[in-house]
Amino acid sequence: MQINFIFYVVSTLFKPHEKANTFLKHLSEIRNMNRIILNCNQMMNLTQLNFGKKAIITKVNGQLLALKLFEMGILPGETVALSNVAPFGDPIAINLSESKVCLRMQDAKCIEIKLID
Amino acid sequence: MEQKEITVALVGNPNCGKTSLFNALTGLNHKVSNFPGTTVEKKTGSFKLSSSKTAHIIDLPGTYSLYPKSADELVTYDILRNKSENYYPDLVIFIADASNLKRNLLLFTQVADLEVPVILVLNMLDVAERRGIKYDIEKLKEKLKVPIICINARKKEGIEKIKAILLDEKARITAQFFSLQKVNPKLLDEIATINDKRNKYSALQYSINASNLLTEKAIKLNEIFNKYEFDCIGFQEDEVLTRYQIIDEAVKHARIKNITQLKASITAKVDKILTHRYYGISIFLVLLLMVFQAMFSWSEYPKEWIEYGLKVFTDYIQNTLPPGVLNDLIVHGILAGLTGVLIFLPQIILLFLFIAILEDVGYMARVGFIMDRIMRPFGMNGKSIVPLIGGMACAVPSIMASRSIENKKERLITILVTPLMSCSARLPVYTLLISMLLKDTAKWGPFNVHGLILMLMYLIGFFAAIMSAWMFKFFIKQKEKTFFILELPGYKIPLISNLLITIYEKGSAFVFGAGKIIIAVSVILWVLASTGPHSNIQNIETKYTAIINNDTTSAIAKKELSLQMNSQKLEASYAGEFGKLIEPIIRPLGFDWKIGIALLTSMAAREVFVGTMNTIYSVNDDGDNSFGHIKTKMMAEINPRTGKPSYNTATFLSLLIFYAFALQCMSTVAIVKKETDSIKWPIIQFIYLTTLAYGSSFLVYNLFS
Numbered sequence: 164m165q166i167n168f169i170f171y172v173v174s175t176l177f178k179p180h181e182k183a184n185t186f187l188k189h190l191s192e193i194r195n196m197n198r199i200i201l202n203c204n205q206m207m208n209l210t211q212l213n214f215g216k217k218a219i220i221t222k223v224n225g226q227l228l229a230l231k232l233f234e235m236g237i238l239p240g241e242t243v244a245l246s247n248v249a250p251f252g253d254p255i256a257i258n259l260s261e262s263k264v265c266l267r268m269q270d271a272k273c274i275e276i277k278l279i280d
Numbered sequence: 281m282e283q284k285e286i287t288v289a290l291v292g293n294p295n296c297g298k299t300s301l302f303n304a305l306t307g308l309n310h311k312v313s314n315f316p317g318t319t320v321e322k323k324t325g326s327f328k329l330s331s332s333k334t335a336h337i338i339d340l341p342g343t344y345s346l347y348p349k350s351a352d353e354l355v356t357y358d359i360l361r362n363k364s365e366n367y368y369p370d371l372v373i374f375i376a377d378a379s380n381l382k383r384n385l386l387l388f389t390q391v392a393d394l395e396v397p398v399i400l401v402l403n404m405l406d407v408a409e410r411r412g413i414k415y416d417i418e419k420l421k422e423k424l425k426v427p428i429i430c431i432n433a434r435k436k437e438g439i440e441k442i443k444a445i446l447l448d449e450k451a452r453i454t455a456q457f458f459s460l461q462k463v464n465p466k467l468l469d470e471i472a473t474i475n476d477k478r479n480k481y482s483a484l485q486y487s488i489n490a491s492n493l494l495t496e497k498a499i500k501l502n503e504i505f506n507k508y509e510f511d512c513i514g515f516q517e518d519e520v521l522t523r524y525q526i527i528d529e530a531v532k533h534a535r536i537k538n539i540t541q542l543k544a545s546i547t548a549k550v551d552k553i554l555t556h557r558y559y560g561i562s563i564f565l566v567l568l569l570m571v572f573q574a575m576f577s578w579s580e581y582p583k584e585w586i587e588y589g590l591k592v593f594t595d596y597i598q599n600t601l602p603p604g605v606l607n608d609l610i611v612h613g614i615l616a617g618l619t620g621v622l623i624f625l626p627q628i629i630l631l632f633l634f635i636a637i638l639e640d641v642g643y644m645a646r647v648g649f650i651m652d653r654i655m656r657p658f659g660m661n662g663k664s665i666v667p668l669i670g671g672m673a674c675a676v677p678s679i680m681a682s683r684s685i686e687n688k689k690e691r692l693i694t695i696l697v698t699p700l701m702s703c704s705a706r707l708p709v710y711t712l713l714i715s716m717l718l719k720d721t722a723k724w725g726p727f728n729v730h731g732l733i734l735m736l737m738y739l740i741g742f743f744a745a746i747m748s749a750w751m752f753k754f755f756i757k758q759k760e761k762t763f764f765i766l767e768l769p770g771y772k773i774p775l776i777s778n779l780l781i782t783i784y785e786k787g788s789a790f791v792f793g794a795g796k797i798i799i800a801v802s803v804i805l806w807v808l809a810s811t812g813p814h815s816n817i818q819n820i821e822t823k824y825t826a827i828i829n830n831d832t833t834s835a836i837a838k839k840e841l842s843l844q845m846n847s848q849k850l851e852a853s854y855a856g857e858f859g860k861l862i863e864p865i866i867r868p869l870g871f872d873w874k875i876g877i878a879l880l881t882s883m884a885a886r887e888v889f890v891g892t893m894n895t896i897y898s899v900n901d902d903g904d905n906s907f908g909h910i911k912t913k914m915m916a917e918i919n920p921r922t923g924k925p926s927y928n929t930a931t932f933l934s935l936l937i938f939y940a941f942a943l944q945c946m947s948t949v950a951i952v953k954k955e956t957d958s959i960k961w962p963i964i965q966f967i968y969l970t971t972l973a974y975g976s977s978f979l980v981y982n983l984f985s
Binding site: 228254258263265266 | 386547556558652654769770
């Protein structure tokens, strides 16, 4: 993890053509990530969520996919729980606060979560 | 001046009770068609508001957002955006599911920002209350600033309130939620010069969408976006999240109580079983078996009644109209075509009754869920399994049923391969051919070989469908990127009125949509089979009529002679000519011109093959025994060119394979044309399936002879 961050910072520093605000954005992102890492030691994605556990969505990756997920109510800050797994282990159904949505594993991978007790 | 008529658009998420509200408002007073140039279903209807005022209502497809990503969303967006659009509404009725208010309101704020007057209709408050969610409507009104009406669409409660507010012109209020503060105003101005729209939000939205196309305008738009370093998707993401913040605030403000810890709902309990690893698939297969059984055997009785009724009617017409060309045209052309159309109705009604129940209950989404992994490698969707299995009874209603597949590519693949499933019309053909292939008593261990071969034919059809789907996956390009993200709605008891309306819609869509084509083709086939290029037909008829009318001929001989006359007439007709014309083409498959005729007439329906063979071999079609007669006659046939029997094992096997693959069903072609709204796809399908049939038959014939 640490090495990744160093690489991230260094690579950003060595791109002088990039705008200063982009750099600041990256910095704030790194700060955010650090905060998450400090708060809980594991970064998980939705495919790693087990039955009976609850989690909060921290980030949704994948541009168009993220948009679609937001529209379906899967957005940062929402609480999720695993509801059902289809017969061959894929897709999965998740419970959101007000609805139940099913999605394929490949798309679930793009959803980062944080476990809550 | 007061308006006499107003146009209202009904907008909302899927599964929010939109159809129930539409049905409650219009009853049967509505029409179903497609939006021009699309396969998106358009429902329009009208209802009386007062003695002097009518409302025209258009049901827009259920979507989750207004970003035009799919055809459904594009239609909704185009209508609400463009004031010069034919269906541009005076007012939008936005129906929202109160048990899932946050997500429903996302689309609501997007619609409102297009500056069209909106009223918000809250449905399913009872479901919300059961989940411990309750709203203070006045407080919600404060935040959302539009009129709010609470209804129960299933119980038809609150419908009058909607009608009352539609009459009240003061209630036509527009609201605004999202502001374009963060966007560079210069960018907005420049976009406005290209897209002359009064609403800046809509202009930006439209431009983002248009910039994905490969037009000159798009290049220009992209230049502008690049100039201002505008990130389209980033902006959209940001917009959606901002809207959620606004909504969250409103919803929290209006929420009365919130019990987060609830007992497992009924839906969760039922889902544990219905989507279970083992039970889930077993239950689904049992349900499918029932649907299949119903389409296959229950539909036989109403089919017989329709056949009988039309036969009585046809006989009546035949006997009352003076004999001649007109009589023949009506009886053998138009009425035969009409029978061909109506005969499908029982199967369509039964399949759609089942599908509508499963859909309304909420089970169809689960079918997609549990079957997705199995169907995915073949370029299909979990929901494709229903049309595929339905295709074993009849491809026509099954292709209509593929509408429930949202993804365009997966839906198209399903439509293209469904006719490969062995349908019930192939059964008489298979039975006849297999009985010619083997003795009735042939056994293999404890099994009857006939049954085994029949099962093999069904399996061959299934595998051909799966493999073709896999192949099409690589050839069909997809314009829109779609994801398999499906809402699993709570289980509900289906409403009988909704079921009946769905069946009525599907039945009439088939009869008036595909029916026209079927009757037209039936008339053409009749003309081909009853007229010929030379005067031979007339000569044959006069020759035989003279003998038949001779009193000295015995009754049995008369019958035999009239059968012979029909056989010779068919040979002299255009159909006969056609058979002879294509003989060189089909000879490599082991077919002669007689089978060529049958291939042509089979286009009406595959089982016509048996009838045509009867006519060609002048066999009296007396039901059960005709198989035996025609078998004897066909086996005795000697090919004049080779001096050997015309038909052998290889011929029959080749014919079996040909019938398993070829698209010899004009009803299927007609329905594919209607469902894909193109001529291209039925043509591609026809060519593909004919090539597949020809190639496989050629292989089989040469392997076995």
